[in-house]
Amino acid sequence: MKKRYFLIIISLLIVWTLLVACYQDNGASMDHDSINEEEGQVLQIIDMVGREITIQGPIDRIVAIGSALRLYTYINGTEKLVGVERGQQAVESGRPYILANPQLGQLPIVGEGHPANPDPELLLQVRPQVIIAGDIMDRAQIEHIEDTIGIPIVITSTSSGVFDQDTFQALEIIGKITGKEERAQQIVNYIEESKSQLRELTRDIAEEDKARVYVGGLSYKGSHGIESTTIRSPLLDLIHARNVADELEGQGSIMVDKEQIIKWDPDIIIIDQNGLDIVREDYRKNPEFYNMLTAVETSQLYGQLPYISYYNNIETALADVYFLGKVIFPNEFKDIDPQDKADEIYNFFLGKPLYNTMADKYGGYGKIQL
Numbered sequence: 001m002k003k004r005y006f007l008i009i010i011s012l013l014i015v016w017t018l019l020v021a022c023y024q025d026n027g028a029s030m031d032h033d034s035i036n037e038e039e040g041q042v043l044q045i046i047d048m049v050g051r052e053i054t055i056q057g058p059i060d061r062i063v064a065i066g067s068a069l070r071l072y073t074y075i076n077g078t079e080k081l082v083g084v085e086r087g088q089q090a091v092e093s094g095r096p097y098i099l100a101n102p103q104l105g106q107l108p109i110v111g112e113g114h115p116a117n118p119d120p121e122l123l124l125q126v127r128p129q130v131i132i133a134g135d136i137m138d139r140a141q142i143e144h145i146e147d148t149i150g151i152p153i154v155i156t157s158t159s160s161g162v163f164d165q166d167t168f169q170a171l172e173i174i175g176k177i178t179g180k181e182e183r184a185q186q187i188v189n190y191i192e193e194s195k196s197q198l199r200e201l202t203r204d205i206a207e208e209d210k211a212r213v214y215v216g217g218l219s220y221k222g223s224h225g226i227e228s229t230t231i232r233s234p235l236l237d238l239i240h241a242r243n244v245a246d247e248l249e250g251q252g253s254i255m256v257d258k259e260q261i262i263k264w265d266p267d268i269i270i271i272d273q274n275g276l277d278i279v280r281e282d283y284r285k286n287p288e289f290y291n292m293l294t295a296v297e298t299s300q301l302y303g304q305l306p307y308i309s310y311y312n313n314i315e316t317a318l319a320d321v322y323f324l325g326k327v328i329f330p331n332e333f334k335d336i337d338p339q340d341k342a343d344e345i346y347n348f349f350l351g352k353p354l355y356n357t358m359a360d361k362y363g364g365y366g367k368i369q370l
Helices: 002-039 069-077 102-106 120-126 137-149 167-179 181-201 233-236 258-264 277-286 288-289 313-330 338-350 354-360
Strands: 042-046 052-056 061-064 081-085 108-113 130-134 153-156 214-215 228-231 252-255 268-274 301-304
Touching: 042 167, 052 153, 061 108, 061 167, 069 081, 069 130, 069 167, 069 181, 069 313, 081 120, 108 120, 120 137, 120 233, 130 167, 130 354, 137 153, 153 167, 167 181, 181 233, 181 301, 181 313, 181 338, 214 233, 214 258, 233 313, 268 277, 268 313, 277 288, 313 338, 338 354
Parallel strands: 061 081, 061 130, 081 108, 130 153, 214 268, 268 301
Antiparallel strands: 042 052, 214 228, 228 252
């Protein structure tokens, strides 16, 4: 009998020990899950100057300034935005991302913009959890603001390449911050697929069979006349076009003499419509110069929608490439309607078909008269 009682007591002790152990394991597991959940609210970002930024979440209050706002609207519209630069509110600017998001005009001001100069006091008033700063000021200036207001600032950058890896990296970072990584990747994929299509259409054309092209009136820190062009144009390069400016050394925006344009005497001249009024005014003053150009004499003068306005408007740049392809390589682009393609692109990036709106403001795709 005593032996049986002893065995019962031992059995109860074993059961009790197991129950305590299970409870402790479960408690430890619950504590661990809680820690993981809390850790899941912290986002670590490596920005585009290599800084590791920690952002406490969930993130639902964001400010995007400089070029970052445009990319932000591609990914997340105006959702979660709590402030904006004054220079990025006016629909009169003609920038597609503002036209598609007029509600930007209702957000509190955090700085003037043009040049970008965010106001620390105004930033504090809108209480963002993170600020995304694209292509504004230098690192030291941004870090000074960051230290002053105690709010993490993520630095992004887009380059003059327009459709390159810098743009893709900036999109990826903004996708992570907004929780829209899939949408950011969709944008990258769309650009890459468009680039592949454009390259393939013009891949086999011999250089000597290509028209010689000049693009003038390009904006660079403001509007300019026909003398403003670009070497190694990311738009023309994408369709393997023969850009006469590539005969010069260097890369990027440049002002050339009119004598050089006469010397080149391109077959086709494209005028960026941000500079069209300046070109027309110059024509009234100096028609002799323009009338010396073969492209003017043969009515090979065309207007493209302006894609440079407070940094590059990627969707308009991409639409412009299809128009340029249609003008320069009509046979290869015979199945593409540039206006329809532009609306497809605007719809994908910004959710609205904006070609007619842009054409009403600037003139749209087609031949132009001086």
